Amino acid sequence: MKGKLEPAERQRLIEEGKNLKEGLVTLEEDLLKLTDALQQEAQCIPNMTHPDVPIGGEESSVIRKMVGSPRKFSFPVKDHLQLGKELDLLDFDAAAEVSGSKFYYLKNEAVMLEMGLINWTLSEVMKKGFTPLTTPEIVRSSVVEKCGFQPRGANTQVYSIEGSDQCLIGTAEIPVGGIHMDSIVAESLLPLKYVAFSHCFRTEAGAAGTATRGLYRVHQFSKVEMFVLCQSEESEFYHEELIKIEEDLFSSLGLHYKTLDMASVDLGAPAYRKFDVEAWMPGLERFGEISSASNCTDYQSRRLGIRYRPSEPSSTNSKKGKGSLPPPKFVHTLNATACAIPRMIVCLLENYQQEDGSVIIPEPLRPFMGGLQIIAPKSR
């Protein structure tokens, strides 16, 4: 229509252009809806699975490592709630009035124990080259979703803030995953290794049954979390590094535990492979999960939009000539619990209790607790 035209020709073209435009608008609307529908469905597709992952449910998980053995007690074993009461360390009753069930106050030496665990864990993991962080505990719900969680489902674990699109985090994995959202990271910066301390909030909706007693299942807790962003070829290496760090921490504390290679049904959508550590809890008379280490490969990074530019030019792009940038690739992300404080407190109280009702503090924690060696019963 830019050229010289007969009036009739011009008119014909105008008509044609108008028809095409209307057709386009309709098609573009359809494309939008289709893209949305596609996203909705496709986002449900779980990550691929590592070939060594056992197939099946919980009972199919395989023990990778077993450390220590259950302590033999020469006196009746108390659980952490009883110890907590007798040593004036915990208060669930006042918290039930103030906040609701599954909330608690820590008191006296339990506060020092929490601080000691946090500080010791941060210190140990920092020695391994991880950058320490504290994070926001209120985040936009879109970030929660991009990490693979469902903030607005029926039995969601996520607390939402009224009148806003924000939520409370259930793990520091979320705000740390969000740090490099929608960016291309220089390859030379990888791996990025973070150790983050935060409070975590979980609704625990739908978690019924016996595994809810005391500190074992609570709505709010402190946690030190490790998070790694790395090149795709290196994620399995860092998965092994993370589980080794966890195992070293738990061995240092003298815990009896087993590391499980979680079976396919138990992985959760983002994880390519997941190692859980369960520690022996004498008061509960069974193993209880104290940590989880997941290799999420590119599941989260594809949602969070985190890529890196490999340093060698791609050989298939030789058509564009030397000096052309290789296409960016998605990073791989991993996350692993360094210390979940309430369950660690359960382990320490129950395993280190003495016949006289006192609790011994494991050696590595003492310098982080002002030298405290033992939590003794208080005379009133």
Next chain:
Amino acid sequence: MGMGGTTLQTLKLASIPSFSSSRFVFKPLPKTLTFLASSRHGRTQRPPFPLLARALSAAPAVQTASDETAVKPQWKAAIDFKWIRENKEAVALNIEKRNSNANLETVLQLYDKMTHLQKEVERLRGERNVVANKMKGKLEPAERQRLIEEGKNLKEGLVTLEEDLLKLTDALQQEAQCIPNMTHPDVPIGGEESSVIRKMVGSPRKFSFPVKDHLQLGKELDLLDFDAAAEVSGSKFYYLKNEAVMLEMGLINWTLSEVMKKGFTPLTTPEIVRSSVVEKCGFQPRGANTQVYSIEGSDQCLIGTAEIPVGGIHMDSIVAESLLPLKYVAFSHCFRTEAGAAGTATRGLYRVHQFSKVEMFVLCQSEESEFYHEELIKIEEDLFSSLGLHYKTLDMASVDLGAPAYRKFDVEAWMPGLERFGEISSASNCTDYQSRRLGIRYRPSEPSSTNSKKGKGSLPPPKFVHTLNATACAIPRMIVCLLENYQQEDGSVIIPEPLRPFMGGLQIIAPKSR
């Protein structure tokens, strides 16, 4: 502190809004601006009672703009109405000097009506009992029928009166809860500019090089990230990185350790609480410009200070006198919407939505609260002196107290990057304001001598405890102080000595080579 209903605050902001650990919703508005702001003294909305209030009271019930969104209180404060009536001139004077919008006349009228109504209800109940007793005897059928009629009328009348009494009691509570605490006689009268300096420690450091503010230091030393947090969470959120994390942990641990040495019981607390507990401490969770985050689909809120969950520990109980004073030092994260806090005093770590804080809380006998107020401010001053800060302690003026505080001492520290003093702590003596709402009493040990009629061994009546709260360490503002005051010419920051053992011996935060 910065508060709900801060439309006034933004108008008068030449200085930094107070950042006290308490009362951040409470700054009362001058009467002339009442109709502009939806917030009022202690309360941002009125209850949905305008019709009833007008029916019961001649005085105008409403002084604020929006009535509709207020919620009826779910609980009752144990307010001493008799005392208010007997001291109404002092109470009126107090309301005046605090610039509160409480309506004393309405309260007294409602109280009057209520006592009359109560007497009427009792009288009718008495009559109904008489009728009921008469019906037990032998009666002529006509007489019995008459009594049955009478009984029925009395019952209907009673039901109506009892309903009225309930509504009256609610209306009375609503109005009376607005009355601020009385004021210590030494408190200066007036606004912020009338606050009096109790103590001045140190002097501003003289720099021989250009001073950087904490944001620039944070960027250059890779300690803070506000940009990533803005994407992930929104403005006024941040990540602490590297040595700043150690600084936060060091400050928390050192502060806890120091305050524990003074006999305080350490605590960590829930950070999600029922909104009624927030209200009982004197805050307004559901006002228009509320500082309080609410949880969707629940009656729960996030705490803005550990004062709230600690205040709630002994709710609705009678504490043995021998246990007093109860002294707690609590570490928690705190969440504040900072709605309405505009202006320059919002830069970087100075005003954020989430922060760590170590808070002191004391419950004591009524005669001892002033003593513990002095003890608390002394502990704070010792902490700040140990860190080498230059600061001043202010006796806050009447308008700045906030409804629960009988007296309030704020500490402001010199922040070279901001080139002025900034509030780092607040210590309030709330006397029995909170305890009357939280329902915390104690039984004095000596029997009351006026009760001799009942004979020896009778228990004295319980009294309300006095509560006090004081900031031991508000971490972000402390980080501002330390970074800005201890910066060196080469861009590094020295760690004050007392913190080093709590930071693995770290002595200096040095620029990192990349």
